[in-house]
Amino acid sequence: MSPSPTAISGTRKDPDLLDRVPTEVGLTPFEAGRVRALVGREPNALEWGMFGAMWSEHCGYKHSKPLLRTLPTKGARVAIGPGENAGAVDLGDGLLCVFKVESHNHPSAVEPYQGAATGVGGILRDIFAMGARPVAVLNALAFGPPDEQRTRRLVSGVVGGISSYGNCVGIPDVGGHVSFEATYAENPLVNAMCIGLVRREGLRLAGTARPGSAVYLVGSDTGRDGIAGASLLASFELGAGDDAKRPSVQVGSPFLEKLLMEATLELVERDAVEAIQDLGAAGLTCATSEVAAKSAVGMRVDVDLVPRRATGMTPYEVMLSESQERMLVIARPGRERDVEEIFRRWELHGTRVGVVTEGQVLEVRAGGEVVASLAPRWLVDDVPEYDVTTWAKAPSAPLDTPPGGAPPVTEQKKIGLELLELLASPRVASRRILYRTYDQMVGTDTVVGPGGDAAVLRIKGRRDGIATSVDAQPRVAAVDPFGGAAAAVAEATRNVVCMGARPLAITDCLNLGNPERPEGAWQLERTVAGIVAACETLGVPVVSGNVSLYNATRDPLGGSHDIWPTAVIGAVGHLDDVAAHIPVTTGEDGDVVLLAGSATVSLDVSAYGADRASSGGAIDLELESRLQRFVLEAHARGLLRAAHDRSDGGLGAALAELCLRDGKGIRATLPAVRGIDKRVALFGEGASGVVLVAAPENADALRALALERDVPTWTLGAVGGDLLEVAPVLGLPIAALRDAYENGLPAALGRTL
Amino acid sequence: MARVAILRFPGTWSDRDFEHALSLAGAETEILWHEDVHLSGFDAAIVPGGFAYGDHVRAGAIARLSPAIRELRRFAEEGKPVLGSCNGFQILCEAGLLPGALTRNVGLEFRCDWVRMRIESDATPFTRGLKGAEVRMPIAHGEGCWVADEKTVERVEAEGLVVFRYVDERGAATAAGNPNGSLHNVAGLRSAAGNVVGLMPHPERCAEPLMGGTDGMKVLDGLVRSLGTAPAPLGV
Amino acid sequence: MRYVATIHVRPKIEVRDPQGEAIVGALNSLGLGVANVRTGKEIVVTFDAADEAAARRATDVMGRELLANPVIEDFSVELSGP
């Protein structure tokens, strides 16, 4: 058993504190009881704080872990599944692609610029902590209506923060997703995804520290910023009385991150380290206990040795500070000099703060005394788990917010004008005004950046490449969390397929409301089930992810509404020959334009809008799977000139976007599906639709292949002219489409392009 | 083979990109850490893009204090070719190797996009024979607005120091073609002697067809050819 | 009446100032013995207001609504004129 440290004064004397302390660190009485049973004595305040942070939802996944275990995580190409800093797929020839998505919703709501910036910083560290060099970032964002002042401030702040951080570190931002829906007005979503590459032998995991090795803390000095911020402790009143006023806002330093990244990668390259762990939520507590628990060792840390940015910091503050841009580095015995030399050359502050020990005890020292002594596994592995399905309950009444959101089009205008309005609407319009502030090309590997269905990256010195996309389907999920999550998996992988890449795996970020409420629990359960179903049918495993719960929005009456359950899905696909991706073009004059997959669409949860949604547009995952395989096969046979996913704005928007690629026209007719209104056919949305363009001489072969693969197709028309013509309903000049699509978002945000 | 030094400051990120692009142009390269920059034995030097020292204070301001700058100045005085791109251009201006200063884009936003430029001077090792040519290159910067006092601007124009000028689709130096508000649409400059050149765009990002353009290779290839030892470039 | 206000915006004392940190390093490399640097902004606004009380109210709005981010910055005002 661990030595019993002297209690921090006050804990034992004041009986009131006995119950107050665990509550203040966010533990329920039940959890406090578990802690006492594990520790076998009354923990002191620091120890309570460590438990509070590590057993928080954010670090401990209390409400989601049992569900996450149901995700399919195995596959021939999976190199590292969930559980590490990030997951990885095998690209062949010894190269791994490491990736993960992470949320920074709450910090971004408090301080959009710094919240988003430090979100990017955090996900980058997750990737390079594994020894992988980050090669791209993506971001998925969700805001309220863009004409609201508050939204505009959030958009400027969040996009500014992402751009400032990623650009400075020098990682290209190659894609993303933005939703504008009222449900996110108070609670924006900011999810950042990062992709890195590492040779198999360069991979570093947390579970490889051995007793006797030196423990270094490197990077930024430790300050009072964000003390235990992740454990939902906005104002923890332990110690000095002014704690409450301390902002938990953390300010990032991308410059320091760049140095930290280069130094870490050099440490790995020179094989000077045993294990590396980034410091994120719960700071030093989390990093030390995770490395120790995963390596089945102990660790002794002397907080007096930790370089501080503020004076008079208590051990509690040092152990729970969430200062950005720090890494824990376990040196290989005998290589300490090299480690220190690398820190020095990259102009970094790196200090030896402890040692890996034999017994499985995490011992924190201060002023020559032991101030905390806990088994790392208590903090990491013994987190209580709650089975939310036991109280999950579907909402009895349909949602009171029409997920269509937009006012119903009562007085129907000319359908051509409606298409222009739809292209200019925030749900559909080009995101260029946002992503042009991101460096998309640094690294010179971006073959296709933002603006295509998915981004394409080359790998220098190799023939193959990667395609990646991040997507979400919040409107569908609002009425059907299962369908929305499944549709998001389908869309992300389909986008990758539209570049000619085979989806290898996904990462997911579950942005949901309060899991303690029956409906929140139901949404969580259904969301995970939707991902499971889609992954299984489409044959893509989940290799990493993140859960962000308690995303709630207040209504004017003071009640609290959960946001729509929003699964953000990042997909990574592989191209054997990166130069042979499906190009982002309109096609040549005379090329045949077809719709493949499903023509079943509805206005119910579309960007066009409906007054009340009755269904979330069910997805046929078997058809989706056949469609994706068909597109890849058609491309492999050289039958495709271009491909474009039908998504927000339906077939009308898809055709318009296709025209805008090269500024060429298309003459088309709507697919003849019995009983479907022309507006539904043009603006309706539904999964599993891809618009394909083929040279005339290949069209028959393409249709024959589709027939053989049991994928329905509809021939829509041909490329040519300088209008988008959809007979008999509209004919619009390309310039008008461009104007609507490009200026829509700037106008909605009250800016000029 | 031409030996080209690529300077790396804390926060530089285009170093590897230049290394790759120059290797396509047939040059031998070495990345040098700013504290140990010794340029004897090199035929040319590149100051690449990035955020040296986080661009704190002003872009290039802290990098200017590095020992590398003294060595670079000496090297430039010997008449050796020096190219600064993006942050490198900012550093060269801060160091006084090129006139004027680069300030925040008038739109106040970082901008990553393709721009068009006209090459206005061929009196540099990078642009020989390219006078009048129009090129397309990517930019990625938040502080690329070139400013100087009136007298300097006049001198720069009178002496023909503008090497790259932003132009619109019709080839005119209009506001529409200017991504950052630079005076006189200046995108890149040379020193009076012509061997030091700086520009905001990124030639190393458009040196192969897969990257969407090859005009950058013209500049890098120009350098290698001017050094007189290059094999035929690859991939263009 | 025309007033001129200088509005000083500074990061709150407990908020990290990475720019200040970078300047410390740079100044020390010049051989100066610098212990600490904090960076802020200074915005000089020339504006019209009915009287001094109105001018003060206006500068307060400027600082609160636009120039300072209350989550991480404080501001102070020096008013002169008319």
Added chain:
Amino acid sequence: MRYVATIHVRPKIEVRDPQGEAIVGALNSLGLGVANVRTGKEIVVTFDAADEAAARRATDVMGRELLANPVIEDFSVELSGP
């Protein structure tokens, strides 16, 4: 001896200040009658120097060598302490 210097860095009057221009627009949209805005920086340096003369020389070096670019900016110093 420990000194504290506040170094004010301002764009030269003939240099365009796009940030200032943007602030004019934003403040006027808040209903304030703003005629002109100039933005500058304010750097507070805590440092050691032998005496006041040395401190003044040091702040001069700070301004000239790093904090202000003479092509576009002017600087002034307020010194206090020790």
